[in-house]
Amino acid sequence: MRETASWLDGVKPVLRSLFLPDPRQVAPLLLGKVLIRRGKDSLLAGRIVELEAYLGAEDPAAHAAAGRTARNQVLFGPPGHAYVYFIYGTHYCLNVSCMAEGEAGCLLFRALEPLHGVEEMAAARRVTKTERGNNLLRRIAGGPGRLAQALGITRERDNGKDLTDDAGDLWIGDDGFEKPKVQTTARIGITRAADLPLRYLLAGSPFASRQTENTVK
DNA sequence: ATATCGATTATCT
């Protein structure tokens, strides 16, 4: 208990105003911040090393492209809130809403560097310790579906949560990490507007979802 | 190392 409490010393929740601009402006500011999940007796945390921007009506790849629906309504709400969707019948993905109410930009969390609660996250992911070096760590949260599973994120539990509220159980903190060098590439895994350079990486991070396709555009 | 494929369901056409 004392262990986990002390880990959060000096970690302050980010301000909602961080999420007010266009997600393309927010992404470089959000890289290097820490995503935190609090359980009853656990603290899970990882540094944000990979994000993708999704825009509004002008972005055919965005869930908001066709306007407001039951699924995507959080995107049209105030900034700094969790939009969680279920995909391929198997995976959850976490986004944070950006821009003012009524505008639907967001950022998809694509990879974390595990920082705290590694054993618990590994167990949730069912990865074993037989692998060496960063391979195990990368398999814990190196991908949008993986990081959601590592932190136990589901739509039912987390959709709509305020990620700037450190009294909640899912929030984003600033631990004073240096301003990161940012690398930009095309987005991954989409068919529409696949060429836009809207994927943002903490440059050189070994914890990104993929090590190839990381060329600077 | 890269390529291809199946899983499995909420959501939208």
Place this chain on the structure above:
DNA sequence: GATAATCGATATG
């Protein structure tokens, strides 16, 4: 009825 912002397994060089 088709699709999807993924992942892990399997096959192949």
